[in-house]
Ligand SMILES: Cc1ncc(C[n+]2csc(CCOP(=O)(O)OP(=O)(O)O)c2C)c(N)n1
């Protein structure tokens with residue numbers, strides 16, 4: 092199979108965005124047009140005059156990728172080229188925060204496209220600032236832990252639920268730690284007519300603070316603790332869940348792997364905070380029957 | 382010498398300005414329309430929506446977006462995918478698009494957008510001035526200003542032809558004064574479909590988003606490359622100067638209608654006083670000039686049709702033998718106490734050997750009626766400048782002192 096996402100990009104060693112882009116294109120196939128908002132993936136793949144993309148690709152701005160995607164889809168329709176797939180790949184900031192209006196409009200209008208959110212849980216491109224997807228107690232450059240702070244004060248925004256509430260026929264969560272799962276879900280999403288949404292958890296070696304060889308391991312651990320449940324929703328109902336079963340790991344194992352949670356193990360009161368994070372995982376396990 | 386405008390009276394119908402524009406858009410055969418409603422642009426998008434509902438625009442998708450930001454963003458995608466694209470907006474909507482405006486022109490996407498000129502908030506006002514589009518003058522969009530409904534309608538086809546030219550590939554705003562042109566009924570010749578098909582070829586861009594030939598659009602340019610992109614945009618603007626003239630002439634050859642190219646002139650030949658203005662105010666000025674000429678006041682009009690690219694040479698040629706220039710601006714650059722036409726006219730004269738004084742008036746802001754008397758008074762001021770020189774370089778023309 093042709094490498095639709097080529098080597099030679101400027102991402103960090105162990106970059107999660109590069110894996111996510113590669114898996115997305117393995118699922119979507121070569122008859123696709125890709126839209127990227129501003130963010131790590133865009134910057135590292137297209138330093139003019141080079142490009143990593145062997146599919147047609149467009150970057151416009153940070154907050155409008157879903158609208159650009161809608162425009163591409165409308166153009167393909169009006170020009171009689173409906174078979175080509177429209178695939179948006181946006182970071183968590185571009186998706187949950189600044190691009191919220193645009194993605195909401197695009198999904199409400201029912202454009203036939205697939206939106207893949209590459210969720211590395213912060214604004215990595217600009218230096219690891221918090222986003223609406225940053226988890227509870229993660230230390231980022233704008234939600235640092237400090238003498239009177241455990242880091243990010245809020246849990247992650249539940250974006251898949253928001254997209255399902257838009258009436259999207261298909262919403263799925265996935266993780267770059269599970270390539271087959273991701274490729275399969277993206278393929279399915281692009282086959283289904285209408286606006287479909289795939290939310291991919293993507294640990295960032297630089298922003299989260301772990302060794303560049305550990306990206307996949309950290310991703311897997313997020314799933315195994317229940318902090319990142321993998322499921323599919325069709326027409327608003329959860330139709331499939333990836334079970335963890337007896338292999339469930341304590342969140343502590345996951346938190347320990349990452350510098351962004353290091354303070355929880357050194358600060359007074361950290362234990363109680365870890366317990367709160369465990370409660371988030373426990374609730375996921377219960378809610379989704381993991 | 383400007384060609385004689387040949388309006389075929391038998392073809393004329395009485396329609397609202399917005400309808401004439403919507404009809405013109407339809408006639409240009411757009412592939413994607415994407416717009417968000419805002420007064421006084423609404424009638425244009427409503428009329429287009431009705432055309433869509435009646436199946437009257439073939440091979441076209443209308444995107445009912447959730448904001449102006451997305452209206453123009455969608456067209457970035459559509460245009461890059463090879464579609465002829467249209468939008469319309471005004472005021473707050475145009476300001477909301479600001480970031481996208483730069484993006485469209487930087488990516489050299491020939492989108493055409495009607496601006497139904499309106500004041501900007503605060504205070505919020507739905508009425509006409511031209512602050513909205515003038516504030517976007519640096520975004521890399523061609524800006525054309527229309528005098529009447531016939532012109533704004535015909536300008537739509539002209540704009541596509543200019544923008545889509547392979548040497549230009551710059552987006553264009555066609556600007557019409559809100560309410561004064563958008564909501565007024567006038568007899569016009571609706572843009573003719575058969576003639577437009579002859580005038581405006583199908584849009585066939587060389588580079589599009591196409592899986593058979595994958596290209597990357599919107600890469601980032603480091604300091605080794607960025608400046609050249611900007612330079613090439615400016616080169617395209619300079620080429621547009623001639624293109625705007627050519628297209629006005631081609632339009633005349635096919636349709637028999639002409640409103641000027643970059644500029645138009647009215648009784649400027651021997652004029653001592655030349656009034657410069659843009660948009661619907663031009664009609665009022667022409668009436669006044671006729672009246673003043675009867676009293677032997679040597680006054681003429683320079684109508685600026687193209688504000689971007691700015692027609693420096695064309696302006697200089699007209700005004701070089703005059704004794705005073707009066708600019709009328711429905712906008713102000715706060716902190717400079719001047720409207721843009723005033724500032725830019727002065728700027729193109731500065732390093733030339735033309736020594737004509739320029740005085741500027743901010744007028745008609747937020748929809749205040751522009752009375753003939755007000756302009757007549759301005760002409761009186763101009764006559765004084767010829768005699769005694771400039772006393773006040775730039776000022777508001779129609780302030781109500783009692784409110785201050
Ligand atoms: C309107 C606007 N605001 C801010 C920025 C600066 N900016 C560029 S990328 C980015 C963060 C991207 O974060 P995310 O979408 O999560 O992608 P990531 O880089 O983490 O993959 C920010 C804040 C911008 N380019 N445009």
Ligand SMILES: [Mg+2]
Nearest residue numbers: 182183213215
């Ligand atoms: Mg991110």
